Amino acid sequence: MTEAYIIDAVRTPRGIGKPGKGALSHLHPQHLAATVLAAIRDRNNLDTSTVDDIVWSTSSQVGKQGGDLGRMAALSAGYDIKASGTTLDRFCGGGISSVNFAAASVMSGMEDCVIAGGTEMMSFTASHAAEQANAGLAPQMMGSGHEALDTLHPQSHQGICGDAIATMDGISREALDALALVSQQRADKAIKEGRFSKSVVPVLNPDGSVALDREEFPRPETTAEGLAALKPSFSGLADFDLGGGVTFRKQINRRYPDLEIQHFHHAGNSSGVVDGAAAILLTSQAYAEKNGLTPRARIVAYANIGDDPTLMLNAPAPAAKKVLEKAGLTKDDIDVWEINEAFSVVAEKFIRDLDLDREKVNINGGSMALGHPIGATGSILIGTALDELERSGGRYGLVTMCAAGGMAPAIIIERL
Numbered sequence: 554m555t556e557a558y559i560i561d562a563v564r565t566p567r568g569i570g571k572p573g574k575g576a577l578s579h580l581h582p583q584h585l586a587a588t589v590l591a592a593i594r595d596r597n598n599l600d601t602s603t604v605d606d607i608v609w610s611t612s613s614q615v616g617k618q619g620g621d622l623g624r625m626a627a628l629s630a631g632y633d634i635k636a637s638g639t640t641l642d643r644f645c646g647g648g649i650s651s652v653n654f655a656a657a658s659v660m661s662g663m664e665d666c667v668i669a670g671g672t673e674m675m676s677f678t679a680s681h682a683a684e685q686a687n688a689g690l691a692p693q694m695m696g697s698g699h700e701a702l703d704t705l706h707p708q709s710h711q712g713i714c715g716d717a718i719a720t721m722d723g724i725s726r727e728a729l730d731a732l733a734l735v736s737q738q739r740a741d742k743a744i745k746e747g748r749f750s751k752s753v754v755p756v757l758n759p760d761g762s763v764a765l766d767r768e769e770f771p772r773p774e775t776t777a778e779g780l781a782a783l784k785p786s787f788s789g790l791a792d793f794d795l796g797g798g799v800t801f802r803k804q805i806n807r808r809y810p811d812l813e814i815q816h817f818h819h820a821g822n823s824s825g826v827v828d829g830a831a832a833i834l835l836t837s838q839a840y841a842e843k844n845g846l847t848p849r850a851r852i853v854a855y856a857n858i859g860d861d862p863t864l865m866l867n868a869p870a871p872a873a874k875k876v877l878e879k880a881g882l883t884k885d886d887i888d889v890w891e892i893n894e895a896f897s898v899v900a901e902k903f904i905r906d907l908d909l910d911r912e913k914v915n916i917n918g919g920s921m922a923l924g925h926p927i928g929a930t931g932s933i934l935i936g937t938a939l940d941e942l943e944r945s946g947g948r949y950g951l952v953t954m955c956a957a958g959g960m961a962p963a964i965i966i967e968r969l
Contacts, residue, residue: 555837557656558848559966562936563592564831565756567924568769570675576765577756577828578676582611582618585756586626586672589832592754593668594630597834597846601627605664607638608655610647610671610928613678614640622672645895646956647671648831648931649964653855655835656964660852665840670832671929679826709801711957712787712823714865715896716816717805722902726817729897730780733822733921736894740918741773748917748944752936770825770924785816786823808863822897827924831932850939853949853965854880860959866899868961869953870906876951876963884909887965888947891934893954894919916941930954935964942968 565585568577577585586609594601609623624638643650648671655669709717719729743749744767755766791802791814806812841848856876860868869892877883890913892903904914917937920930931954938950953963 555660555662557659557835557852558838558841558969559850559852559939560834560836560841560846560848561593561597562752562831562833562939563589563596563754564752564929564933564936565589565829566753566765566768567827567829567926568765570679570826570828570924570926572676572680575676575828576769577674580756580758580764582672582674582677583622583626583629585674585828585830586622586670587630588756589670589754589830590627590630590632590668593832593834594632599834600844602633602635604632604636604666604668606655606658607636607668608651609638609640609669610642610651610932611640612642612644612647612673612927614642615678616681617677618672618674626672642928643960643962644957645893645925645927646931646954646960646962647928648933649935649952649954649962650857650931652833652835652932652935653962653964656852656855659835659837665837667835668832669835670830670932672830673926673928674828675826675926676828709804709863709865710787710790711865712818712896713791713801713805713814715818715823715898716785716787717809717812717814718864718866718902719817719898720815721809721812724898724901728901729817729822730777732897732901733780734775734777736915736918736921737772737775739916740771740922743917744768744771748940749937751940768923770827771922775821780821783819783821786819788816791816805863818896818898822921824893824895824920825922825924827926829924829926829929829933831929831936833932833935848969849943850966850968853967855962855964857960857962860961862959865957865959866895866955867902868959869899869903869955869963872953872961872963873903873907873951876953876965880965882949882965887949887951888913888945889916889938889941889950890914891938891950891952893925893930893934894921895925895955897921899955931962935966939966939968
């Protein structure tokens with residue numbers, strides 16, 4: 554089997570994902586994707602006519618984010634027309650899956666140079682949803698229709714699932730807030746020490762001026778007292794009538810009838826709503842040698858797994874165990890863990906279930922501090938893990954994250 558190597562990883566800074574308020578919100582999603590594709594080309598003197606494919610991730614493939622963003626962004630970035638592209642959706646996990654799929658095509662020997670990555674402009678999806686609502690169009694909610702309860706395995710709202718898991722596992726509000734505070738503190742330190750500078754590229758406006766060249770979402774002034782004062786975000790939504798008397802709470806209680814959900818998650822211990830994009834260049838050894846490229850890491854193993862869609866967020870630990878087994882490694886071999894902080898309970902439960910050293914998990918903060926641009930986050934985290942392995946001298950990094958539908962992809966990389 555051919556090895557798949559990571560040559561480079563780039564990303565945009567993350568902008569606040571609110572229409573008209575975030576520094577990137579006025580731009581087209583294709584512009585963000587083209588920014589990182591252009592950067593990965595220019596940094597590596599890449600002949601784009603030799604790019605076999607571009608595998609992209611975008612979760613909300615509607616409106617401006619529809620129409621195969623991977624291919625169209627490559628054309629926008631000035632890539633050779635021979636560089637084809639495709640776009641996938643594994644909800645939050647797509648940014649890992651795009652890298653896994655790209656690695657698979659290289660490892661199979663069928664392709665030699667593939668770019669993976671993702672884009673999500675949550676400012677756009679928010680405005681799109683508002684436009685639908687103003688037009689009287691109700692957004693589709695997965696498993697939320699009354700008939701779905703009779704024909705499908707329903708899933709609830711992710712935030713309410715997070716509250717349900719915390720309740721079931723006896724994880725306190727205090728523990729969740731404590732992890733959120735650590736995320737902010739670590740992100741602040743990483744930014745001040747320039748730990749992201751190797752991967753972050755500025756986003757320019759069409760006129761060449763700088764739209765954003767720094768992380769826009771972090772709140773380094775966060776305190777434990779401030780977090781404790783925030784009201785839970787999902788208690789009211791849990792009982793919102795979705796139609797026919799169906800609520801998110803009832804969806805969970807249908808499967809777990811005795812569960813009395815307590816509400817712990819709020820804006821401070823949930824992932825931030827942001828815009829962003831990332832790209833990762835993968836090649837075979839032969840391609841790297843022919844083109845004078847120096848690999849930074851190799852793909853050791855990857856895996857996917859599904860879990861309970863009703864609770865939705867619990868698949869990362871099983872995914873990590875599965876990919877470790879495929880790699881022939883143990884948790885003690887992993888120097889850097891990146892588990893997406895979709896909600897504080899996801900990372901907290903992951904650490905507890907695997908009994909991990911907290912100093913190795915989300916070393917430079919996570920999505921509670923930096924934000925979670927859905928389809929791009931997995932690719933961002935792989936680049937973050939690689940940068941941290943190089944900074945610290947570690948060998949193996951493992952990246953995983955929960956995804957809607959009760960799924961989780963995972964990947965292990967080895968620094969070279």
